[in-house]
Amino acid sequence: MTESRKGFDVEVKLHGNQHNSTKKSKTSRREKASLLGHEDAIATNEEAIADGAESDESDSPDHKTFSKKRQLPSVGPEEDSEHMEANPSDKMDHESGEESLGVHESHIHNLIVTTKAYATAKALKPFAHRLTTESTILFLQNGIGVIDEVNEICFPDPETRPQYMIGVNSHGLKQRNAFDVVHAGAGTIALGILPGTGSARPLIDAPDSSRYLLRTMVRVPVLVAVGFAPTELLQQQLDKLAINAVINPITAILDIKNGNIDHNFFLKRVIRLLLAEVSLVIRSLPELQNVVNVKMRFDPRRLERLVWSVAELTAVNESSMLQDVWAQGQTEIDYINGYIVKRGEQLGIHCVVNYMLVQLIKARGVLVNKEKEGLLPFGSVAKF
Template sequence: MQWTILGAGAIGSLFATHLLRTGQDVNLLDTRCARQHASHPMMLELLDGSFCMCELPCISHQAVSDLTLLLVTTKVWQVIPALEALVGKLPHSCPIVLLHNGMGPEEWLLTHFPQNPLLTGVTSCGAFKKDPHHIKHTGLGETWLGALNEAGTHYQSLIPPLANALGHAAWSDQIRERQWRKLVVNAIINPLTALYNQPNGMLSEHQAEVNALCEELHPLLIAESFTEPVTAWCEVIFKVAEQTAQNYSSMQQDLAHQRKTEIDYITGYLLQQAEKIGIKLPLHQDLYLKIKKLESTFTT
């Protein structure tokens, strides 16, 4: 099976280079390009400081009828626009795997690709793209995949090559639960670090704010069948912040580089789910509006 990766950002480039160096057949899909173009050179900086040079073949949207596996690693707000170009063109036999921050595009995918095997995943692998041709692996993490539809349940065979390439990968029959857990962590760490323009470790100086955000979110989490007390959620968030203390969140990086953030699919998704069941989240709403205001200074 050939791994076609759509979205050559930090995570997409990390997965592509690690899969390639462990013997997998990998290429990059550029849906904006009408013609196949030259391979994309990439230097992978490993955790031990060594370097590995890779040549990633690139294909255009004209080649999508031959795809055998599509791994989508774009920013979450880019998922639907990128896949819209493939509706009616992708073989029904081709699995589509979503791997992004936030939640929301899954519903659209189920509607527009109902015959394809559909999967989604979460990863805590750390990566930083220094420039278009240099990716740095900054931390080991866990990668989990799970099925979005019945056809997707037959693709647990994707796990061994991912585990071999990344150090950890596993299948989850409760992938939505794992998505929610990551969503909660992202919904607190990302906006706060972006607003304060500081690395993740800064959260230790704002414990009252983190506690209040967790407390406010707790009724929604109970409605989603999570049973942990507020203190447990706070502990998880502070642990993640401590483990990644020197890292800058993706939302902080997006604002620092005047890029659109993923706030609509992180905090925005939480606000939507809360509204459906009549729960108010004023603190999270305030964070959302502050990020959107900052975004509005450089996006249209």
């Protein structure tokens, strides 16, 4: 089933200087989609709409449907579009030259970030000045640890930081291009407002934008979104992290579908060693020491059952890390297994299996890139 949505106002931030802002683009919608990158941060003035999500346009009488179509600027072959933002309150002036291409100064109330974890800080930095303490950023991404980078690069002053929200997504999505997303599997989204992010204020003092965004997301039926307290949300993040720490790197290294990790005695040995490290680190985290039954929740045997369950449900799918390796060589490994290694070092735990997988994934990315560039002597035998 194909469902089309249109009528959004967008602004596209371009890299490079080769463009003509005074001429209307005749590029077709499909061509524009192929030119735009898939790692986009999307925002509206009062709400942001994630890839593949439906908007509840009747949520409030004060929020009207904006159907004005904004003409996208023409994109040359050497230009790389990195960031797309929808903001119905802005007006793009195509007659003012280069600076008119999406560089607006209006306040962003809510921003949903769906980029790959490693691209988040770079994508947010050009728009950091448009986010205030009354703004809310929702991170819908794999892995953990990106917020530390965002704080360091985009919002170093705690007194001027926006409010952060985290989403743990179990929906299966496959993006064919910037404007075409396949809902490959129904799931849920766990949402939570992080305490102590915006101006170090308590959770009860979160800005109105946070409550509005949370309420809007929960009321969209297709998302199956539910709000959670910060501690429970962290546990759900770690559940997903443990699953991704097994399925993603193993399938990417062996170039196999998710279901192929099951019924393999040798892989089970590796997976159990891997989960032993993951479990030990998670159960030792200081932020979980006062949580009831945390030892049982993150027991290696329970985590292993979760891995087999997800591998069976997604047996015919290729993991996101395998797709990333073949697409561009860069992956989110530093925010999955790399996070386990980092926290293990802080706790005095040496996670050698996770460290090895991090290095193997990065090595695989290098090899894929070299193969694409034709630098490896495939098809001939080297003589020594």
